[in-house]
Amino acid sequence: MLGINIDDVLAVVKSMQTQLNAIGVILVCAVVLTIAVNKLWIKSKGTRKLVHSWTWIVAAIAALVAVSMILFGPMKTTLDLMSGSGTLSATSKAKAEKLATDIQNEGITLLKNNDANLPLKANSKVNVYGWASTNPIYGGTGSGSMNANYPTTSLLEGLKHAGLQPNDKLSKKYTNYRADRPLVGMMSQDWTLPEVPAAQYTSSDISQEKNYSDKAVVVIGRSGGEGADLPTNMHAKNIQTKPAGTKVKIQAFGGTPGSYYVNNSKDYQDFEDGQGFLTLSKTEQDLVKLVTSNYNDVTVVYNGANAMDMSWVDQYSQIKSVLWCPPAGQTGFDSLGSVLAGKVNPSGKTADTFVKDFTQTAWWNNFGHTDYTNMKEFAPTAQSTTPSFVNYVEGIYVGYRFFETASDEGLINYNDVVQYPFGYGLSYTTFEQKMGDVTYANGKVSFDVTVTNTGDVEGKTPVEVYYNPPYTEGGIEKATANLVAFEKTKELKPGESQTVKVSFKDSDMASYDTNGNGGYVLEAGEYKVSINSDSHTKIDTKSVNVTSTIKYDASNTHNGDKTAAKNQFADVAGEGITYLSRANHFANYAEATAKPTNTELADKYKDEFVNSTNVSQWLEKAKKADSDVKMPTTGAKNGVQLYQLYGKKYDDKMWDKLLDQLTVKEMRSLIEYDGYGNGAVESIGKVRQTDVDGPAALNNNFTKQGSIGLPSSVSVASTWNKNLAKEFGDIIGQMAKDMGVTGWYAPAQNIHRSQYAGRNFEYFSEDPLVSGTMASLEIKNAQAHGIYAFMKHFAMNDEEDGRLAQMHTWSNEQAMREIYLKPFEMSVKDGGARATMSAFNYVGNTWAGANKNLLVNVLRNEWGFNGFVLTDYFGGYGYMDATESIYNGGTGMLATVKTTNEVSDDSAATVSHLREAAHGVLYAAVNTYLYANGAPKASVATWQWIYYVVVAVIALLLLLAAIVSIRRFIKRRKDEKAALEEAQPAEAEGADGESTEATEGTEGAKTESAE
Structure with missing residues (x-):
């Protein structure tokens, strides 16, 4: 989701245009009237001054009214949001910091750990090479940033x-x-990788470092963020390059527009064409060569969320060990130290496939x-882009599903890729x-896995099925490898065993068949169920025989669907797009x-x-x-208050009375x-x-209040x-209550379709089961604290470039159902998500x-979702329209200022959709801790008191x-009157001959008048 940027500012100014114009007119009128009073018709100084004063008093009152209309009109939402929030309790803070480390x-x-290279000996001295060691990756940019109010543990610390x-x-x-990390933001991206050129390491530097320690650690970091995908080609023809030493001025609202990087040397380009x-x-290559030529004991730490090309580590025998450290949050780098020092035995498993050559992936040409x-006629303005597209041509063969199946079918040599x-x-x-x-009965597959620690160190490990x-x-x-279940052991001491119970529904092995009306089907035949150490390496395999094909229909819906799944996305397959097929060995x-x-x-x-x-048409x-x-009925006096609906079902009859x-x-x-919150409705006792x-x-x-930043979703996966x-979900819910927050814009659960997707730090994995399991557990446990969690981004927002370019995402329905929608389905059915x-x-x-x-049709009717469906940031962008949204299942616009987020009319049809949209928002809002103990007390925002x-x-x-x-x-009138009275006796004295001068003056005046 977008943060505040220049578009927000312009939209705010535009929304205040009427009132600002009024203020301008008031000021002009006041100035004109002031000048007119001075120059034209009022001779009395007292009257003149009075008109001056009241002109500006009335102008001030009118301006105050206009400003008040701004504050309680277009600016109210923003000011309400700026009114402050609570802070973390000491208990929550300590719990979050510990969890981040855990x-x-x-x-x-x-x-990699050749020759038992790791862990290091206690209190070891170590040379830590690589600029990223001093500027590691804590999270992502955009919505993934760390909060500056809390201390952050650096990698070296x-x-x-x-x-x-x-x-x-x-x-x-x-x-x-x-000293600073380049900005990879939403408005611009500085892809510079500041690394000290090898030529700047003098012989005396190397001597000092080798004398300090014979152990070297090289840290390589890669950042990503919202708004842009990582460049697949860093060559100058594809991305702007700047000479070494260029100082880039970072401007407000995101930096210098565009995408670029600065070379580290004037003698060469950092990237060749295609890199x-x-x-x-x-x-970086030169650094690795320098280090490996001087040390025989080298550890590489890759710090980043996107699975990098790490094939180079195998080119150097001196690189004995490799660690992947995803973005660590605010305290997670303590864990890296603990792992290196052997205080923690690593038990992580990759959430994505690391490939040696990205061009050998099925998505490479279609990312x-x-x-x-x-x-072009659909470009709303000269500045906006024409609609664009991306084709998900690989179908269900995403990530490891492709590599394992392609290897089994002979398309690739697995170890080469x-x-x-x-x-x-x-x-x-x-x-x-x-x-x-293995037992297969009553639609369930069950078996035990006995895990034994056969080594010398205490540790834990996952069981992958x-x-x-x-x-x-x-x-x-169908792919030849599909993760269907996983569990993790407890900490096992050397020689200790644990029996892990595994079970899953046979319907979890069903496929989506698009033929006819479509639906899930579990075809008859032999299903080989294995426990693996990874997607490629089987430990043991058993067979489960399905004797007859099972079709999931209205009488037997798939995994608890409210209505039987059927084709809803036939048109999403597009026209003329060829999807990858396993037929004839991927012919x-x-x-x-x-x-x-x-x-x-x-x-x-x-x-x-x-x-x-054309939305009006x-x-x-x-x-x-x-x-x-x-x-629909509106404005009734039924006496129902929102708190009375707490805990009631979505279709409870009391909802009709309230609505x-x-x-x-x-x-x-x-x-x-509904941007960053939802407003008060006084008539039903709804608070902001x-x-x-x-x-x-x-x-x-x-x-700018916030919580402790936990490690990335990739770390969790x-x-x-x-x-x-x-x-994770539990502490989010606890911290939300501390802060007075009821809604959390997370977890994000799009798929790592490509390693180059900019927002992979925010999403979990290339696998839908891992993504859906982790996300649904976070949602379920966060919502247990009385908040609602927005599962996002629904759906297929699996890349950042072009996301605002009216980008058509084409895919076949089987891939949508089995890969891209599955985590969301799990979050509804298992996590109980009330917001999307x-x-x-x-x-x-x-x-x-x-x-x-x-x-x-899918979210509500099939899966049974009830609640709040919010748009992503409502900037308009030439295609977002509130009326269109509510007619098709949306319930709220993520807007704080007026763009195209206002409903266009009050017809019966539109009001009926408004009513249902309000129902969804209110259902999520009332089922929060605010309403758990009766009617909450409405509070006046701080800015209103001011x-x-x-x-x-x-x-x-x-x-x-x-x-x-x-x-x-x-006083001036009295003074003028007194002056006039003084002048009148003088005239009278001249008329009686007592003042010849006065009389002469009067006569002269009369003569002039006569003439």
């Missing part, structure tokens, strides 16, 4: 806390080179977005896993995975396309289709401005509520520990925030000014 302890993954002794002189070399951000730069060449499989990770000890007999289904040539697509691989050649949207889709250029058709809808009480104005207010951002924390973008996901954030992109030909098949005080002071000053002006007017 998660990272198990999220760090040992990828984490090592020191574990008793290790980094070479401070070496570290100073990096901080002197560059992406997830490969080593030349400066990013391509503009349509026949849609994959370096570290999904689910891979080493330990300082060894484990043995034995699979017991996969299945390989029967496949019919040319039939339903269509070259055709399916090639770069798209057709850049025109098919006429049948173009005719149905909706954005801001769409609305007229929609209203006509709903012409038989009767105007009947709402006026159209109240409903519109409730759903049009606050929602905040952050996938690994709670960040209030307006007050890499633990393979369900209990840690539960604790839709996505920026188009799903097929329809904006996700107004996709009825997605938001109504406003009342300021207005009272101004009113008093204006009153005093009015009194003073009147008194001065009276």
Whole structure:
């Protein structure tokens, strides 16, 4: 989700235009009247001064009214959000800091450890190389940022806390080179990788470092963030490069527009053509060569969320050990020190596949977005982009599913392509896993796995369970490896064993068949169920025989669906797109995975396309289709208060009575401005509520208050520990109550379709089961504290580039059901999610925030979701429309200022959709801790108290000014009268001959008058 940027500021100014114009007119009129009074017609100084005074008093009152209209109109939502929030209790803070370390302890993954290179000896001195060692990755940018109000443990501090002794002189070399990390933001991206060129390490430097220690650690870091994907080609022809030494001025609202990087040397380019951000730069390569030529004992630490090309570590025999340390949060780098020092035995497993060559992935040619060449008329303004597209051509073969199946079918040589499989990770000890007999009865598969620590060090490990289904040539697509269950052992002492019980439903092995009306089916045949050490390495395999095909229909729905799943997304497959098929050993691989050649949207889709250029026409058709809808009751006096609905079902009859009480104005207010909270509705006792951002924390973008930043979602996924996901949700809920927050814009659970996706730090994994399991547990345990968690971004927002470019995401329905929608389905069914954030992109030909098949037919009707469906940040962007959204299942607009977030009309059809939208928002709002003990007390926002005080002071000053002006007017009138009276006796004296001079003057005047 977007943060505050220049568009927000411009929108705020635009929303105040009427009042600002009024203030301008008032000031002009006051100035004109002042000048007119002086120059034209009022001779009396007292009257003149009085008119001056009252002109400006009236102008001040009028301006105050206009300002008040701004404050209680377009600025009210923003000011309410800036009114402050609570702070963390000492208990919550300590608990969060401990959990951050616990998660990272198990999220760090040992990828290589030749010759038992790790752990290091206690109190070891160590040379820590690499600029990233002084500027590590704590989280992501955008909504994933850390809160500055809490101290952050750095990577080097984490090592020191574990008793290790980094070479401070070496570290100073990096901080002197560059102290700050380049900004990879939403408005611009500085992809610079500041690394000290090898030529700047003098012989005396190397001598000092080798004398300090014979142990070297090289840290490589990669950042990512919201708003942009990582560049797949860093060459100058693809991304702007700047000469070494260029100082980039960071401007407000995100930095210098564009995407660029600064070279580290004037003698060479850091990247050659075809090298992406997830490969080593030349400066980094030179560093690795320098270190490996001087040390025989080298450890590499990769710090980043995106699975990097690590193939280079195998080119150097001196690199004995490799650790993956995903973004660690505010205290998680203590874990890195503990792992290196052997105080913690690593038990993480990769949440993604590490590949040696990204061009060998099925997504390589179909990542990013391509503009349509026949849609220019749908660019709402000259500055906006034409609609674009991305094709998910790999179908269900995402991540390890592709590599394992392609290897089994002979398409690839596995070891040439994959370096570290999904689910891979080493330990300082060894484990043995034995699979017991498998029982298949009553739709459930069950067996025991006995895990024994066969090494010398205490440790824990996951149990990974996969299945390989029967496949019919040319039939339903099926991967040969599919994670179906996982558990993690407790800490096992050397020689200790634990029996882990595994069970899963046979329906978890079903496939989605798009033939006919579509639906889930478990085909008859032999299902090979295995326990693995990773997706590629089987430990033991047993067979489960399904004797007859099971179809999941209305009488036997799939995994608790409320209605039987059927095709809802046939159109999302697009036209003329070839999807990867396993048939004939992936015979269509070259055709399916090639770069798209057709850049025109098919006429049948173009005719149905909706954005801001034609949404009014769409609305007229929609209203006509709903012409038989009767105007709902509004403004009734039923006496129902919102708190009375706490804990009641979504379809409880009392809801109708409550909703009947709402006026159209109240409903519109409730759903049009739901950015970072939802407003008060006084008539039903609804108080203003606050929602905040952050996938690994709670960040209030307006007050800058926040919580402790926990490790990234990738770290959570890499633990393979369900209990840690539960604790994650638990502490989020606890911290939310401390802060007075009721809504959490997380967890995000899109799929790591590509290692280059910019927001992978915020999402969990390439696997839907790991993603859905961790997300649903976080949601369930956070909501137990009486908040609502927004599962996001629904759906298929799996890349950042082009997400605002009306980007059509095309996929076949089987892949959507089995891969991209599955984590959300689990979050509804298992996590009980009461809130959803839709996505920026188009799903097929329809904006996700107004996709009825997605938001109504599947989310609500199939899965049984009830509650709040919020858009992503409502900037308009030429296609987001509030009326279209509520007609198709949306319930709230993530807006704080007016864009296109206001509902267009008050027809019976529109009001009926408004009513249902309000129902969803209120259902989530009431089922929070605020209403658990009766009606909450409404509070006046801090800014309003300040406003009342300021207005009272101004009113008093204006009153005093009015009194003073009147008194001065009276005094001046008296003075003028007295002066006049003094002049009149003088004239009379001249007439009686007592003053010849006066008389002569009078006569002269009369003569002039006569003439």
